[in-house]
Amino acid sequence: MSAAISLAAEPIFHVGSWEITNSLLTTWVVMAVIFIAVAIFRSKRLKKFPKGAQNLIETIVDFLFKNMNEVTGSTKKTLTFFPLVAGIFGFIILVNWFGLIPGVGSIGLHEIHEGKAIFVPLFRAGTADINTTLALAIVAVVATHIYGMKELGVGKHIGKFLVNPFKHSPILTGVGFLEMFGEISKIISFSFRLFGNIFAGEVLLIVVTGLVGYVAPVPFYFLELFVGFVQALVFAMLTLVFLTMSTAEQH
Amino acid sequence: MELLEKFGIDWRTLIAQAVNFLIVVVVLWKFAYKPVLKLLQDRSKRVEKSIKDAEHIEKRLQKIEATQKEMIKKAEAEGQNILKAAEVQAQEQSAAAMEKTRAEVKTVVTKAKKEIQAAKDSLLQEARKDMAHLMVQALEKVVQTKAGSQDQELIEKTLQEVYSHRKQ
Numbered sequence: 108m109s110a111a112i113s114l115a116a117e118p119i120f121h122v123g124s125w126e127i128t129n130s131l132l133t134t135w136v137v138m139a140v141i142f143i144a145v146a147i148f149r150s151k152r153l154k155k156f157p158k159g160a161q162n163l164i165e166t167i168v169d170f171l172f173k174n175m176n177e178v179t180g181s182t183k184k185t186l187t188f189f190p191l192v193a194g195i196f197g198f199i200i201l202v203n204w205f206g207l208i209p210g211v212g213s214i215g216l217h218e219i220h221e222g223k224a225i226f227v228p229l230f231r232a233g234t235a236d237i238n239t240t241l242a243l244a245i246v247a248v249v250a251t252h253i254y255g256m257k258e259l260g261v262g263k264h265i266g267k268f269l270v271n272p273f274k275h276s277p278i279l280t281g282v283g284f285l286e287m288f289g290e291i292s293k294i295i296s297f298s299f300r301l302f303g304n305i306f307a308g309e310v311l312l313i314v315v316t317g318l319v320g321y322v323a324p325v326p327f328y329f330l331e332l333f334v335g336f337v338q339a340l341v342f343a344m345l346t347l348v349f350l351t352m353s354t355a356e357q358h
Numbered sequence: 359m360e361l362l363e364k365f366g367i368d369w370r371t372l373i374a375q376a377v378n379f380l381i382v383v384v385v386l387w388k389f390a391y392k393p394v395l396k397l398l399q400d401r402s403k404r405v406e407k408s409i410k411d412a413e414h415i416e417k418r419l420q421k422i423e424a425t426q427k428e429m430i431k432k433a434e435a436e437g438q439n440i441l442k443a444a445e446v447q448a449q450e451q452s453a454a455a456m457e458k459t460r461a462e463v464k465t466v467v468t469k470a471k472k473e474i475q476a477a478k479d480s481l482l483q484e485a486r487k488d489m490a491h492l493m494v495q496a497l498e499k500v501v502q503t504k505a506g507s508q509d510q511e512l513i514e515k516t517l518q519e520v521y522s523h524r525k526q
Contacts, residue, residue, distance in 0.1 A: 115365055125370045128368075128371060131374060138378055138381065142385060149390075165398060168394045190392075194382060237366065
Protein backbone atom coordinates (compact mmCIF):
# COMPACT_ATOMS: atom_id res chain seq x y z
CA MET A 108 0.00 0.00 0.00
CA SER A 109 1.42 3.29 -0.98
CA ALA A 110 -0.47 6.46 -0.40
CA ALA A 111 1.00 9.47 -2.04
CA ILE A 112 0.32 12.16 0.51
CA SER A 113 -0.34 15.43 -1.12
CA LEU A 114 0.46 18.63 0.79
CA ALA A 115 -2.46 20.32 -0.89
CA ALA A 116 -6.04 19.20 -0.59
CA GLU A 117 -7.21 17.26 -3.61
CA PRO A 118 -10.08 18.51 -5.72
CA ILE A 119 -13.15 16.26 -5.86
CA PHE A 120 -15.32 18.15 -8.29
CA HIS A 121 -15.59 21.55 -9.91
CA VAL A 122 -18.08 24.35 -9.66
CA GLY A 123 -17.18 26.45 -12.65
CA SER A 124 -13.47 26.99 -12.27
CA TRP A 125 -13.59 26.51 -8.50
CA GLU A 126 -12.21 23.22 -7.35
CA ILE A 127 -14.16 21.82 -4.45
CA THR A 128 -11.53 20.03 -2.39
CA ASN A 129 -11.99 17.06 -0.12
CA SER A 130 -11.14 19.18 2.93
CA LEU A 131 -13.92 21.62 2.09
CA LEU A 132 -16.30 18.72 1.64
CA THR A 133 -15.28 17.32 5.01
CA THR A 134 -15.82 20.72 6.61
CA TRP A 135 -19.35 20.78 5.25
CA VAL A 136 -19.97 17.34 6.65
CA VAL A 137 -18.70 18.48 10.04
CA MET A 138 -20.91 21.56 9.86
CA ALA A 139 -23.90 19.39 9.08
CA VAL A 140 -23.09 17.17 12.05
CA ILE A 141 -22.76 20.25 14.28
CA PHE A 142 -26.10 21.65 13.10
CA ILE A 143 -27.89 18.35 13.67
CA ALA A 144 -26.31 17.91 17.11
CA VAL A 145 -27.22 21.48 18.09
CA ALA A 146 -30.76 21.04 16.81
CA ILE A 147 -31.17 17.87 18.88
CA PHE A 148 -29.64 19.60 21.88
CA ARG A 149 -31.99 22.56 21.53
CA SER A 150 -35.05 20.40 21.02
CA LYS A 151 -34.84 19.47 24.69
CA ARG A 152 -35.29 22.05 27.37
CA LEU A 153 -32.31 22.87 29.54
CA LYS A 154 -32.65 21.34 32.95
CA LYS A 155 -31.58 22.56 36.34
CA PHE A 156 -30.06 19.19 37.03
CA PRO A 157 -28.07 18.41 33.90
CA LYS A 158 -28.02 15.02 32.24
CA GLY A 159 -26.24 13.57 29.22
CA ALA A 160 -25.44 16.06 26.46
CA GLN A 161 -26.22 19.05 28.63
CA ASN A 162 -23.68 17.81 31.14
CA LEU A 163 -21.03 17.53 28.44
CA ILE A 164 -21.66 21.00 27.04
CA GLU A 165 -21.81 22.46 30.53
CA THR A 166 -18.45 20.91 31.31
CA ILE A 167 -16.91 22.32 28.12
CA VAL A 168 -18.38 25.78 28.66
CA ASP A 169 -17.31 25.79 32.28
CA PHE A 170 -13.79 24.63 31.37
CA LEU A 171 -13.42 27.30 28.69
CA PHE A 172 -14.94 30.02 30.83
CA LYS A 173 -12.61 29.35 33.75
CA ASN A 174 -9.51 29.17 31.56
CA MET A 175 -10.50 32.35 29.75
CA ASN A 176 -11.11 34.15 33.02
CA GLU A 177 -7.56 33.37 34.04
CA VAL A 178 -6.21 34.97 30.86
CA THR A 179 -8.44 38.04 30.68
CA GLY A 180 -8.72 38.58 34.41
CA SER A 181 -12.23 39.98 34.11
CA THR A 182 -15.56 38.25 33.61
CA LYS A 183 -16.81 41.12 31.48
CA LYS A 184 -14.00 40.72 28.96
CA THR A 185 -14.37 36.96 28.98
CA LEU A 186 -18.03 37.32 28.08
CA THR A 187 -17.22 39.64 25.16
CA PHE A 188 -14.64 37.24 23.73
CA PHE A 189 -16.42 34.02 24.61
CA PRO A 190 -18.41 33.57 21.37
CA LEU A 191 -15.35 33.83 19.14
CA VAL A 192 -12.87 31.95 21.32
CA ALA A 193 -15.23 29.14 22.26
CA GLY A 194 -16.34 28.97 18.63
CA ILE A 195 -12.74 28.59 17.49
CA PHE A 196 -12.22 25.84 20.04
CA GLY A 197 -15.39 23.98 19.11
CA PHE A 198 -14.87 24.25 15.37
CA ILE A 199 -11.21 23.25 15.37
CA ILE A 200 -11.54 20.34 17.78
CA LEU A 201 -14.46 18.84 15.83
CA VAL A 202 -12.75 19.30 12.47
CA ASN A 203 -9.53 17.82 13.89
CA TRP A 204 -11.23 14.80 15.37
CA PHE A 205 -13.37 14.22 12.33
CA GLY A 206 -10.15 13.53 10.44
CA LEU A 207 -9.50 10.59 12.78
CA ILE A 208 -12.72 8.78 11.92
CA PRO A 209 -11.95 5.63 9.94
CA GLY A 210 -12.71 6.23 6.29
CA VAL A 211 -11.51 9.80 6.28
CA GLY A 212 -8.40 9.65 4.16
CA SER A 213 -8.87 6.01 3.22
CA ILE A 214 -12.10 6.08 1.22
CA GLY A 215 -11.43 7.55 -2.17
CA LEU A 216 -11.04 7.19 -5.86
CA HIS A 217 -8.16 6.10 -8.02
CA GLU A 218 -7.66 8.67 -10.67
CA ILE A 219 -5.33 9.11 -13.56
CA HIS A 220 -3.73 12.46 -13.16
CA GLU A 221 -1.12 13.68 -15.63
CA GLY A 222 -0.44 10.15 -16.76
CA LYS A 223 0.05 8.78 -13.23
CA ALA A 224 -2.37 6.69 -11.22
CA ILE A 225 -3.04 8.51 -7.96
CA PHE A 226 -5.34 7.88 -5.04
CA VAL A 227 -7.70 10.72 -4.20
CA PRO A 228 -9.37 10.42 -0.79
CA LEU A 229 -12.92 11.65 -0.62
CA PHE A 230 -12.51 13.17 2.83
CA ARG A 231 -9.62 14.96 4.42
CA ALA A 232 -9.51 16.64 7.80
CA GLY A 233 -10.50 20.27 7.27
CA THR A 234 -7.55 21.54 9.25
CA ALA A 235 -5.14 19.43 7.21
CA ASP A 236 -5.59 22.03 4.51
CA ILE A 237 -3.77 25.35 4.65
CA ASN A 238 -6.82 27.12 3.22
CA THR A 239 -8.83 26.32 6.31
CA THR A 240 -6.17 27.19 8.84
CA LEU A 241 -5.24 30.37 6.99
CA ALA A 242 -8.91 31.40 6.92
CA LEU A 243 -9.16 30.77 10.67
CA ALA A 244 -5.96 32.69 11.32
CA ILE A 245 -7.10 35.67 9.25
CA VAL A 246 -10.50 35.74 10.97
CA ALA A 247 -8.84 35.53 14.39
CA VAL A 248 -6.31 38.29 13.71
CA VAL A 249 -8.86 40.55 12.03
CA ALA A 250 -11.11 40.03 15.04
CA THR A 251 -8.34 41.22 17.37
CA HIS A 252 -8.13 44.44 15.35
CA ILE A 253 -11.90 44.93 15.27
CA TYR A 254 -12.15 44.47 19.03
CA GLY A 255 -9.11 46.72 19.51
CA MET A 256 -10.70 49.53 17.50
CA LYS A 257 -14.01 49.05 19.30
CA GLU A 258 -12.37 49.19 22.70
CA LEU A 259 -9.76 51.90 22.19
CA GLY A 260 -11.08 53.81 19.20
CA VAL A 261 -9.84 53.61 15.62
CA GLY A 262 -7.15 56.30 15.94
CA LYS A 263 -5.67 54.95 19.10
CA HIS A 264 -5.60 51.40 17.77
CA ILE A 265 -3.89 52.38 14.51
CA GLY A 266 -1.56 54.55 16.58
CA LYS A 267 -0.02 51.39 17.92
CA PHE A 268 1.37 50.61 14.47
CA LEU A 269 1.89 54.00 12.89
CA VAL A 270 3.85 56.29 15.18
CA ASN A 271 4.76 59.80 14.08
CA PRO A 272 8.56 60.00 14.40
CA PHE A 273 8.45 63.80 14.89
CA LYS A 274 6.05 63.65 17.79
CA HIS A 275 7.40 60.61 19.56
CA SER A 276 10.73 58.88 19.66
CA PRO A 277 11.77 57.49 16.24
CA ILE A 278 12.43 54.21 18.03
CA LEU A 279 8.71 53.89 18.61
CA THR A 280 8.13 54.35 14.90
CA GLY A 281 10.40 51.38 14.29
CA VAL A 282 8.60 49.40 16.96
CA GLY A 283 5.31 50.20 15.26
CA PHE A 284 6.60 48.75 11.99
CA LEU A 285 7.77 45.66 13.80
CA GLU A 286 4.30 45.33 15.31
CA MET A 287 2.84 45.44 11.83
CA PHE A 288 5.06 42.58 10.72
CA GLY A 289 4.15 40.86 13.95
CA GLU A 290 0.52 40.83 12.85
CA ILE A 291 1.48 39.08 9.62
CA SER A 292 3.67 36.62 11.46
CA LYS A 293 0.77 35.93 13.79
CA ILE A 294 -1.32 34.84 10.84
CA ILE A 295 1.47 32.67 9.47
CA SER A 296 2.30 31.03 12.79
CA PHE A 297 -1.38 30.45 13.56
CA SER A 298 -2.10 28.79 10.24
CA PHE A 299 1.06 26.74 9.92
CA ARG A 300 1.03 25.52 13.52
CA LEU A 301 -2.42 24.05 13.17
CA PHE A 302 -1.93 22.80 9.63
CA GLY A 303 1.45 21.29 10.42
CA ASN A 304 0.25 19.45 13.49
CA ILE A 305 -2.84 17.97 11.93
CA PHE A 306 -1.24 17.19 8.57
CA ALA A 307 1.73 15.58 10.29
CA GLY A 308 -0.67 13.54 12.38
CA GLU A 309 -2.41 12.24 9.29
CA VAL A 310 0.90 11.35 7.70
CA LEU A 311 2.03 9.64 10.89
CA LEU A 312 -1.12 7.55 11.10
CA ILE A 313 -0.89 6.55 7.43
CA VAL A 314 2.75 5.58 7.83
CA VAL A 315 2.22 3.60 11.03
CA THR A 316 -0.83 1.87 9.62
CA GLY A 317 1.23 1.04 6.52
CA LEU A 318 3.97 -0.50 8.65
CA VAL A 319 1.85 -2.50 11.09
CA GLY A 320 -1.81 -2.73 10.27
CA TYR A 321 -3.20 -3.89 13.61
CA VAL A 322 -2.90 -2.61 17.20
CA ALA A 323 0.26 -0.55 16.60
CA PRO A 324 -1.62 2.56 15.37
CA VAL A 325 -3.88 2.62 18.46
CA PRO A 326 -1.51 4.64 20.68
CA PHE A 327 -0.97 7.01 17.80
CA TYR A 328 -4.71 7.50 17.49
CA PHE A 329 -4.79 8.45 21.15
CA LEU A 330 -1.89 10.78 20.55
CA GLU A 331 -3.71 12.39 17.64
CA LEU A 332 -6.88 12.79 19.71
CA PHE A 333 -4.79 14.61 22.26
CA VAL A 334 -3.03 16.70 19.60
CA GLY A 335 -6.40 17.64 18.12
CA PHE A 336 -7.58 18.86 21.53
CA VAL A 337 -4.36 20.68 22.35
CA GLN A 338 -4.17 22.43 18.98
CA ALA A 339 -7.76 23.62 19.30
CA LEU A 340 -7.04 24.88 22.80
CA VAL A 341 -3.79 26.55 21.73
CA PHE A 342 -5.47 28.31 18.82
CA ALA A 343 -8.33 29.49 21.02
CA MET A 344 -6.14 30.61 23.90
CA LEU A 345 -3.64 32.42 21.68
CA THR A 346 -6.53 34.24 20.01
CA LEU A 347 -7.75 35.18 23.46
CA VAL A 348 -4.32 36.45 24.46
CA PHE A 349 -4.10 38.59 21.33
CA LEU A 350 -7.63 39.87 21.89
CA THR A 351 -6.78 40.80 25.46
CA MET A 352 -3.57 42.51 24.38
CA SER A 353 -5.19 44.51 21.61
CA THR A 354 -8.01 45.74 23.86
CA ALA A 355 -5.70 46.64 26.74
CA GLU A 356 -4.75 50.28 27.29
CA GLN A 357 -1.17 50.95 26.37
CA HIS A 358 1.23 52.22 28.96
CA MET B 359 3.61 31.83 -6.00
CA GLU B 360 4.94 28.34 -6.39
CA LEU B 361 4.69 27.86 -2.63
CA LEU B 362 1.05 28.90 -2.70
CA GLU B 363 0.36 26.38 -5.42
CA LYS B 364 2.17 23.63 -3.57
CA PHE B 365 0.02 24.20 -0.50
CA GLY B 366 -3.02 24.44 -2.72
CA ILE B 367 -4.00 27.88 -1.60
CA ASP B 368 -7.14 29.00 -3.37
CA TRP B 369 -8.75 32.23 -2.25
CA ARG B 370 -12.24 30.91 -3.05
CA THR B 371 -11.77 27.90 -0.79
CA LEU B 372 -10.20 30.18 1.79
CA ILE B 373 -13.20 32.52 1.83
CA ALA B 374 -15.54 29.54 1.87
CA GLN B 375 -13.78 28.14 4.92
CA ALA B 376 -13.85 31.52 6.65
CA VAL B 377 -17.58 31.77 6.02
CA ASN B 378 -18.07 28.17 7.18
CA PHE B 379 -16.18 28.92 10.32
CA LEU B 380 -18.15 32.09 11.06
CA ILE B 381 -21.44 30.23 10.54
CA VAL B 382 -20.32 27.55 12.98
CA VAL B 383 -19.27 30.22 15.49
CA VAL B 384 -22.66 31.89 15.28
CA VAL B 385 -24.57 28.60 15.51
CA LEU B 386 -22.52 27.32 18.42
CA TRP B 387 -22.86 30.61 20.27
CA LYS B 388 -26.56 31.16 19.66
CA PHE B 389 -27.79 27.65 20.27
CA ALA B 390 -25.26 25.88 22.45
CA TYR B 391 -22.89 28.15 24.36
CA LYS B 392 -25.12 31.09 25.16
CA PRO B 393 -27.98 29.21 26.84
CA VAL B 394 -25.59 26.93 28.71
CA LEU B 395 -23.40 29.83 29.79
CA LYS B 396 -26.44 31.69 31.06
CA LEU B 397 -27.57 28.60 32.91
CA LEU B 398 -24.16 28.18 34.50
CA GLN B 399 -23.97 31.80 35.54
CA ASP B 400 -27.46 31.73 36.99
CA ARG B 401 -26.56 28.61 38.88
CA SER B 402 -23.36 30.05 40.32
CA LYS B 403 -25.26 33.21 41.24
CA ARG B 404 -27.89 31.17 43.00
CA VAL B 405 -25.26 29.21 44.89
CA GLU B 406 -23.54 32.43 45.90
CA LYS B 407 -26.81 33.90 47.02
CA SER B 408 -27.78 30.90 49.07
CA ILE B 409 -24.39 30.88 50.77
CA LYS B 410 -24.78 34.56 51.57
CA ASP B 411 -28.30 33.98 52.82
CA ALA B 412 -27.14 31.16 55.03
CA GLU B 413 -24.45 33.39 56.51
CA HIS B 414 -26.94 36.14 57.05
CA ILE B 415 -29.37 33.80 58.74
CA GLU B 416 -26.68 32.44 61.01
CA LYS B 417 -25.64 35.95 62.01
CA ARG B 418 -29.19 36.90 62.76
CA LEU B 419 -29.67 33.75 64.76
CA GLN B 420 -26.61 34.54 66.84
CA LYS B 421 -27.87 38.07 67.39
CA ILE B 422 -31.28 36.81 68.43
CA GLU B 423 -29.73 34.32 70.80
CA ALA B 424 -27.59 37.02 72.35
CA THR B 425 -30.55 39.34 72.83
CA GLN B 426 -32.54 36.47 74.24
CA LYS B 427 -29.87 35.77 76.80
CA GLU B 428 -29.65 39.42 77.69
CA MET B 429 -33.41 39.67 78.04
CA ILE B 430 -33.52 36.64 80.27
CA LYS B 431 -30.78 38.10 82.43
CA LYS B 432 -32.59 41.40 82.62
CA ALA B 433 -35.86 39.74 83.49
CA GLU B 434 -34.18 37.72 86.19
CA ALA B 435 -32.61 40.82 87.69
CA GLU B 436 -35.90 42.66 87.54
CA GLY B 437 -37.70 39.78 89.20
CA GLN B 438 -35.13 39.79 91.96
CA ASN B 439 -35.59 43.52 92.42
CA ILE B 440 -39.34 43.23 92.54
CA LEU B 441 -39.09 40.45 95.07
CA LYS B 442 -36.79 42.49 97.27
CA ALA B 443 -38.99 45.54 97.02
CA ALA B 444 -42.04 43.47 97.89
CA GLU B 445 -40.27 42.05 100.90
CA VAL B 446 -39.25 45.47 102.10
CA GLN B 447 -42.73 46.79 101.57
CA ALA B 448 -44.27 43.89 103.40
CA GLN B 449 -41.94 44.42 106.31
CA GLU B 450 -42.73 48.10 106.38
CA GLN B 451 -46.43 47.43 106.23
CA SER B 452 -46.36 44.89 109.00
CA ALA B 453 -44.27 47.23 111.12
CA ALA B 454 -46.72 50.05 110.54
CA ALA B 455 -49.66 47.80 111.37
CA MET B 456 -47.95 46.72 114.54
CA GLU B 457 -47.30 50.32 115.46
CA LYS B 458 -50.91 51.23 114.83
CA THR B 459 -52.25 48.38 116.97
CA ARG B 460 -49.83 49.26 119.67
CA ALA B 461 -51.00 52.87 119.62
CA GLU B 462 -54.61 51.82 119.62
CA VAL B 463 -54.07 49.48 122.49
CA LYS B 464 -52.33 52.28 124.37
CA THR B 465 -55.19 54.69 123.85
CA VAL B 466 -57.73 52.05 124.86
CA VAL B 467 -55.71 51.27 127.93
CA THR B 468 -55.32 54.92 128.94
CA LYS B 469 -58.97 55.56 128.29
CA ALA B 470 -59.92 52.55 130.40
CA LYS B 471 -57.57 53.74 133.16
CA LYS B 472 -59.11 57.19 133.10
CA GLU B 473 -62.60 55.75 133.27
CA ILE B 474 -61.62 53.54 136.13
CA GLN B 475 -60.09 56.53 137.90
CA ALA B 476 -63.23 58.58 137.33
CA ALA B 477 -65.46 55.78 138.56
CA LYS B 478 -63.28 55.36 141.60
CA ASP B 479 -63.36 59.09 142.29
CA SER B 480 -67.11 59.35 141.94
CA LEU B 481 -67.54 56.24 144.09
CA LEU B 482 -65.37 57.74 146.80
CA GLN B 483 -67.28 61.02 146.61
CA GLU B 484 -70.55 59.17 147.03
CA ALA B 485 -69.17 57.11 149.85
CA ARG B 486 -67.94 60.23 151.57
CA LYS B 487 -71.35 61.89 151.24
CA ASP B 488 -73.06 58.80 152.61
CA MET B 489 -70.60 58.58 155.46
CA ALA B 490 -71.14 62.21 156.38
CA HIS B 491 -74.87 61.68 156.40
CA LEU B 492 -74.46 58.55 158.44
CA MET B 493 -72.25 60.28 160.93
CA VAL B 494 -74.78 63.12 161.29
CA GLN B 495 -77.52 60.62 161.96
CA ALA B 496 -75.29 58.73 164.36
CA LEU B 497 -74.45 61.93 166.17
CA GLU B 498 -78.11 62.88 166.36
CA LYS B 499 -78.88 59.58 167.95
CA VAL B 500 -76.01 60.00 170.37
CA VAL B 501 -76.87 63.53 171.29
CA GLN B 502 -80.59 62.95 170.98
CA THR B 503 -80.94 66.22 169.60
CA LYS B 504 -81.49 67.17 166.09
CA ALA B 505 -78.33 68.57 164.75
CA GLY B 506 -78.67 71.81 163.00
CA SER B 507 -77.69 72.50 159.58
CA GLN B 508 -74.54 74.08 160.91
CA ASP B 509 -73.54 70.76 162.38
CA GLN B 510 -73.95 69.00 159.02
CA GLU B 511 -71.74 71.59 157.37
CA LEU B 512 -69.16 71.29 160.04
CA ILE B 513 -68.96 67.54 159.73
CA GLU B 514 -68.62 67.67 156.01
CA LYS B 515 -65.88 70.21 156.32
CA THR B 516 -64.06 68.13 158.84
CA LEU B 517 -64.30 65.05 156.63
CA GLN B 518 -63.00 66.97 153.69
CA GLU B 519 -60.07 68.10 155.71
CA VAL B 520 -59.38 64.62 156.92
CA TYR B 521 -59.61 63.26 153.42
CA SER B 522 -57.36 65.85 151.90
CA HIS B 523 -54.94 65.26 154.75
CA ARG B 524 -54.83 61.61 153.97
CA LYS B 525 -54.38 62.24 150.35
CA GLN B 526 -51.30 64.32 150.91
